[in-house]
Amino acid sequence: MTGRFLRLTGTSGLILLACLLAAAVYIPVANQYIDPASPFHVNTASVVVFGKYLCFAILALSIDLVWGYCGILSLGHGAFFALGGYAMGMHLMREIGSRGVYGNPILPDFMVFLNWEKLPWFWHGFDQFWFAMGMVVLVPGALAFIFGFLAFRSRVTGVYLSIITQAMTFALMLAFFRNEMGFGGNNGLTDFKDVLGFDLQANSTRIGLYLLSIGALAGAFLICRAIVLSRLGKVLIAVRDAESRTRFIGYRVEHYKLFVFTVSAMMAGVAGALYVPQVGIINPGEFAPANSIEAVVWVAVGGRGTLVGAVIGGIGVNLGKSYLTGALPEVWLFALGGLFVVVTLFMPKGILGLLDRWRRKQIPADKAEQAGAEAEERA
Numbered sequence: 001m002t003g004r005f006l007r008l009t010g011t012s013g014l015i016l017l018a019c020l021l022a023a024a025v026y027i028p029v030a031n032q033y034i035d036p037a038s039p040f041h042v043n044t045a046s047v048v049v050f051g052k053y054l055c056f057a058i059l060a061l062s063i064d065l066v067w068g069y070c071g072i073l074s075l076g077h078g079a080f081f082a083l084g085g086y087a088m089g090m091h092l093m094r095e096i097g098s099r100g101v102y103g104n105p106i107l108p109d110f111m112v113f114l115n116w117e118k119l120p121w122f123w124h125g126f127d128q129f130w131f132a133m134g135m136v137v138l139v140p141g142a143l144a145f146i147f148g149f150l151a152f153r154s155r156v157t158g159v160y161l162s163i164i165t166q167a168m169t170f171a172l173m174l175a176f177f178r179n180e181m182g183f184g185g186n187n188g189l190t191d192f193k194d195v196l197g198f199d200l201q202a203n204s205t206r207i208g209l210y211l212l213s214i215g216a217l218a219g220a221f222l223i224c225r226a227i228v229l230s231r232l233g234k235v236l237i238a239v240r241d242a243e244s245r246t247r248f249i250g251y252r253v254e255h256y257k258l259f260v261f262t263v264s265a266m267m268a269g270v271a272g273a274l275y276v277p278q279v280g281i282i283n284p285g286e287f288a289p290a291n292s293i294e295a296v297v298w299v300a301v302g303g304r305g306t307l308v309g310a311v312i313g314g315i316g317v318n319l320g321k322s323y324l325t326g327a328l329p330e331v332w333l334f335a336l337g338g339l340f341v342v343v344t345l346f347m348p349k350g351i352l353g354l355l356d357r358w359r360r361k362q363i364p365a366d367k368a369e370q371a372g373a374e375a376e377e378r379a
Contacts, residue, residue, distance in 0.1 A: 008225055012308045012352070017218055023050070024214045028207045044203050047210050049322065051278045053315045054213035058220050058271035060298045060314030061307060062264040065224050067296070068305030069233065070260050071240035073158075076165030077268050078292035079172050080140035082282070084269025086176075087139055089189035089282040090123060091132030092200075096193050109191070110184045120182045129196060136273040137266040144265030145258065152254035152261075157243065166289045173287030188283025195277055206278070213274050217311070220267050224307050227260070236260055297340050303350030312351055 009017060027050060030042040059081050066072040098105040102112040106119055125131040147168060151161060179185040198205045227233050238246045239253050247253045276282045285291075298317045303309020317339070324332040347354050 008222065008229065010225070010308075012306075013221065013225060016221065016308050016311060020214050020218050024211055027210065031203065031207060044206055047203075047206050048278050051206070051210040051213045052275060053318050054210070054217050055271045055275040055278070056295070056298070056318050057311045057314035058213075058217050058274070059268050059295050060302065060310040061217075061220050061224055062267040062271070063295055064299045064304060064307055064310035065227065065267070066261055066264045067299060068307075068310070069228050069240060070236045070257060071243070072257060072261060073162045073296070074165045074261075074264075075162045075289065075292050075296065076167075076169040077264070077295060078289070079169035079287055080144060080265040080268035081272040081275070081291075081295075082169075082172070082176075082284075082286035083140045083143065084136045084272030085276040085282040085286060086183060086189070086272075087126075087132055087135040087269070088273040088276045089192070090126040090135075090183075091129060092192040092195060092277060093189050094123070094127040095195065096191070099193055100191070108184075108189070110187065110189075111182070114179055116182075123182070133273070136269050140265040140269035140272075141262050144262045148258045148261040152257045155254075166292065169287050169292055170289050173284050173289075176284035176287060184283070186284065188281060188285075189276075190281040190283075192277065192280055200277055200280065209274065209278050213278075216270060216274055220270070221307060221311065223263075223267075227263070228307070232256065232259075294336065297336060297343075299350075300343050301339060301350055303352030306350070306352045309350050309352035316351075 027042050027047060030040055031044060031047055034041045036043070059077065062080075063074060063077050066074055093108045096108070100109040100112075102109055104112050107116060111119070126135070147165075151164065156164065175181055176183050176188075177186055183189065192200055194200055195205070198208070200206075228236070235246065235251055235256050238251075239256060243253055272282075272286070295314075298313035299310045300313070301317055302311065302313025317336075320335070321332060324335055343350060349356070
């Protein structure tokens with residue numbers, strides 16, 4: 001059993017899971033039980049920020065699954081992330097009930113303000129948590145399935161596929177900005193009160209969401225590893241490296257691409273759903289193409305086609321972003337662009353690839369040193 005689990009995770013994956021477990025233990029303890037005056041204390045605001053990073057890491061994993069292992073460079077995964085977030089936001093808005101500014105038990109405040117007379121049909125059911133959670137994965141998955149079915153059947157690949165994924169998320173952004181769509185327009189959905197009866201402003205709820213995000217990241221990683229280590233994963237890698245040859249030997253390439261694209265979109269939707277209650281808002285800005293491009297940069301920096309690298313990139317780049325946007329806000333975009341250029345030119349396999357190359361160089365050196373010592377001993 002242990003050997004099978006080690007094979008599933010790999011050494012780097014096992015280290016990642018151990019780090020997640022340590023973070024799951026330390027941060028709640030540091031927040032609740034360590035004196036705020038201590039340098040080891042973690043305040044609630046930092047817990048929320050770390051929770052956001054974990055959601056971004058899940059999004060990076062979903063991109064790495066399709067880009068790193070199937071060669072599909074999607075510049076529209078931010079759309080799936082935002083759709084999952086909107087599904088969660090709709091549930092949280094329905095949970096407000098009569099506690100809104102206008103006291104309407106059915107209509108959210110923005111609908112009352114815009115003089116809507118009744119709840120739109122697509123809002124029905126979101127007062128039930130189980131229904132909303134179903135929509136978190138079904139809506140992004142359905143969009144990815146329809147989009148992928150049309151694109152992959154038409155054999156759209158490479159830069160053309162990347163462009164139309166970006167066009168998709170841009171079109172959704174413009175649509176969600178319209179008040180007539182019924183999703184809050186420019187302001188989006190906000191002013192959430194609670195989830196499943198737990199106050200979203202309470203420390204315990206924020207820690208609970210943080211722990212849930214850690215569990216979701218670990219689960220997403222294990223699902224991705226199970227896929228890439230299976231026979232399906234071997235076919236995906238073949239499609240990435242030689243799509244035409246894979247098709248010619250009899251594989252229905254479009255079916256494999258459609259499956260992994262849909263699973264990836266569902267994963268991004270879950271990340272968005274966890275993100276919204278922690279930040280307290282979801283608006284059309286989440287659909288911005290720049291967000292999807294930035295997520296691709298995370299994967300490239302961490303290491304495409306490694307999974308663990310995607311997590312490192314998703315968390316590490318956002319740590320740098322938080323620091324630079326606070327210390328030198330005008331420098332951040334230049335730093336991100338420069339980072340991508342450096343990675344592309346000098347670190348094509350990202351941080352994890354660089355570490356792996358260093359490790360491979362060390363092994364022959366260690367063997368040579370050992371052989372020299374043995375020869376000297378024999379002499």
